[in-house]
Amino acid sequence: MKRLTAAALALLILGLLSSRAYGAEATLPVSARAAVVLEADSGQTLWEKNADEPMLIASTTKIMTALVVLERCADLDAQVTVDPAWTGIEGSSMYLTPGQTLSVRDLLYGLMLASGNDAAVALACVTAGSVEAFAALMNDKAAVLGCVNTHFANANGLDDPEHYASARDLALITREALRYDMFRQIVSTPARTVGENTYVNHNRLLRECEGVFGVKTGYTMAAGRTLVSCCERNGLTLICVTLSDPDDWDDHEALYAWAYGAYARDDVLAGVTWTVPVIGGVTDTVSVTAGEALSVVHRGDEQITVQYKLPSFVYAAVEAGGAAGQAVAYIGGVEAGRAELVYAQDVAQAQPEEPTFWEQVQELFD
Secondary structure: OEEEEOOOOOEEEEOOOOOOOOOOHHHOOOOOOEEEEEEOOOOOEEEEEOOOOOEOOHHHHHHHHHHHHHHHOOOOOOEEEOOHHHOOOOOOOOOOOOOOEEEHHHHHHHHHOOOOHHHHHHHHHHHHOOHHHHHHHHHHHHHHOOOOOOEOOOOOOOOOOOOEEOHHHHHHHHHHHOOOHHHHHHHOOOEEEEOOEEEEOOOOHHHHOOOEEEEEEEEEOOOEEEEEEEEEEOOEEEEEEEEOOOOHHHHHHHHHHHHHHHEEEEEOOOOEEEEEEEEOEOOOEEEEEEOOOOEEEEEOOOOEEEEEEOOOOEEOOEOOOOEEEEEEEEEOOEEEEEEEEEEOOOEOEOOOOOOOHHHHHHHHHO
């Protein structure tokens, strides 16, 4: 275990260089007109191509539809009776019939697995009263997430000049949706039976690409092939978005192969402790450790600098777990994460020693 004194260094340099293969972004053979690879936990962009261009997104729209429903629906088992106006919607369908009764949960499975445009309309009307009102909620949520190149006009992704998003914005929306366990469960389900119908997940990456557990396919003649996927390997979760991509399956596999070869997550404070001098304690120093992991996603050729701030000394008594300071990690001068530092042990206040007999006699004469 490494141990550093508080006064010894102002910077802790961790040269985390690895032998992982590194592929130059400019040479990646991606067919998509726009694409992005995002690290899910931090939101860090690992690779991008025209990532901020507003584009038609087809049924990947339904990621936001599901997110708004999950955010606003307290009871997914609430029963819904299908209105005739929700049926017969053009495009892909879960084949709702007028008067049919099913749960919000069932509609969500029909939305994401069968890519049901009718399910999208039903969920919009159940949640907000109308498709127009629901689209307003979608736009409000997009604004909260910082999606600056996105505007929704419907809940299912049918082509509309006022309905678009960028690859980066779709990744941000997906990142937020992944916070819901139910969303993860739905998009990773291979098949689901609702009533007499069985809906099969269209995302073949679930079967063909290691670690992929979602998320959504899409296609219209105008939008072309759109695909959002999510993959987890070695403790690193990545989101990949491609828009207008005739070779999306292969592109996603290639992007994951590159990203997991080039990037890794490391806890830059693992095994590191500091010591701070203690005044008036039963010991002269107290150990300081990280109160939480400081995980940084980095490329193999990048150097991580960790700067920390600790007091020059502390007065006893000291309580284990108490706040001691903070560590901040930087990559190329840009902050990549921070963590609290805490005292690792109790240090009691020292009690004054009783004077000896002769010391008491000396004090008396003095």
